[in-house]
Amino acid sequence: MNTRRKFLQSSLFSSIGIVLTKKTLGASDSYPTVKGKPIVISTWDAGLNANKGAWNHLGKGGRALDAVEAGVMVTESEQSCCVGLGANPDRDGFVTLDACIMDDKFNCGSVAFLERIKHPISVARRVMEKTPHVMLVGSGAQQFAVAEGFTLEPQELSPDAKHAYEEWLKKSEYKPVINIENSKGHGPFAPSQFDNGEWNHDTIGMVAMDTDGNLSGSCTTSGMGFKMRGRLGDSPIIGAGLYVDNEVGAATATGQGEDVIRMAGSHTVVEYMRQGLSPEMACKKAIERVVKIKGEKAKDIQVAFLALNKKGEVGGYAIHKGFSYAVKSNDREELVKAKYVMD
Numbered sequence: 603m604n605t606r607r608k609f610l611q612s613s614l615f616s617s618i619g620i621v622l623t624k625k626t627l628g629a630s631d632s633y634p635t636v637k638g639k640p641i642v643i644s645t646w647d648a649g650l651n652a653n654k655g656a657w658n659h660l661g662k663g664g665r666a667l668d669a670v671e672a673g674v675m676v677t678e679s680e681q682s683c684c685v686g687l688g689a690n691p692d693r694d695g696f697v698t699l700d701a702c703i704m705d706d707k708f709n710c711g712s713v714a715f716l717e718r719i720k721h722p723i724s725v726a727r728r729v730m731e732k733t734p735h736v737m738l739v740g741s742g743a744q745q746f747a748v749a750e751g752f753t754l755e756p757q758e759l760s761p762d763a764k765h766a767y768e769e770w771l772k773k774s775e776y777k778p779v780i781n782i783e784n785s786k787g788h789g790p791f792a793p794s795q796f797d798n799g800e801w802n803h804d805t806i807g808m809v810a811m812d813t814d815g816n817l818s819g820s821c822t823t824s825g826m827g828f829k830m831r832g833r834l835g836d837s838p839i840i841g842a843g844l845y846v847d848n849e850v851g852a853a854t855a856t857g858q859g860e861d862v863i864r865m866a867g868s869h870t871v872v873e874y875m876r877q878g879l880s881p882e883m884a885c886k887k888a889i890e891r892v893v894k895i896k897g898e899k900a901k902d903i904q905v906a907f908l909a910l911n912k913k914g915e916v917g918g919y920a921i922h923k924g925f926s927y928a929v930k931s932n933d934r935e936e937l938v939k940a941k942y943v944m945d
């Protein structure tokens with residue numbers, strides 16, 4: 603076939619493709635929607651309160667996107683929690699925050715290494731909705747936030763974080779090795795403020811489905827306490843800390859971010875769901891992959907995944923005991939202890 607014919611044929615096919623695509627995948631009905639009951643799930647105990655914030659939208663027929671933003675804002679505001687500005691600083695004494703958000707149409711936004719802004723999740727949403735980009739970091743992200751009307755908060759540590767930092771400075775140990783996130787776990791990232799046995803987590807991941815059957819997700823964190831300055835984990839990275847495919851499901855991750863990034867954690871969970879696995883089995887297979895990659899060292903780290911599929915089924919899995927997730931729907935409001943692969 604001569605080149606001109608090939609070109610004509612391929613442009614004919616591609617224009618037919620475009621017509622078909624436009625016809626079958628219109629803006630409002632991009633994918634078959636499952637009209638279902640709304641549901642929201644989020645990581646760790648703080649998820650119980652965060653889910654209530656999400657429910658203010660979901661319970662009234664609101665959008666999953668609004669729900670996942672409002673939900674994690676609750677946690678970002680809680681001084682007693684290690685997610686927002688009240689969280690532990692990096693090893694130079696500064697709190698740096700990371701967050702991302704993703705809707706039902708593959709729109710996503712993310713901020714990382716953001717300082718002095720109370721609600722990084724809302725800045726991430728503005729990045730998604732008001733810029734041609736997906737990620738803004740550091741001073742650029744802060745500049746954008748201020749230009750968007752966010753308040754620049756004072757650069758000071760919360761009393762708990764100040765105490766924890768002072769304690770940490772005594773040894774200044776930096777060993778990003780273990781982060782067993784259970785009530786008794788005390789890795790190098792575990793500050794002494796939790797010596798009472800209570801463990802607060804520095805991350806919340808949330809995924810939700812609304813009454814229209816559309817999915818969205820959010821993830822926000824202060825990262826690991828006493829991290830190297832400039833360190834990012836998985837939480838602001840689309841595909842690692844969070845992924846949403848409205849045709850299939852949504853997933854989020856928590857735990858040692860480095861090990862989630864190297865196997866594109868949340869995206870991997872969604873792909874397993876695409877292959878037909880339930881959310882719990884998809885999370886389990888992804889955890890098994892982390893363990894396989896880490897080998898012997900898997901005993902020293904905690905990673906957990908949490909997922910929701912298009913049918914409204916949920917599930918989570920962790921490497922170690924201690925990961926729990928909060929579920930809220932019309933008929934459920936509870937904290938579920940996730941299964942795990944290693945004792």
Ligand code: SD4
Pocket residue numbers: 783803804805823824825826834835836837855856857858859860
């Ligand atoms: C990070 N994944 O920055 C986060 C930490 C986390 O509960 O999930 N902590 O690596």
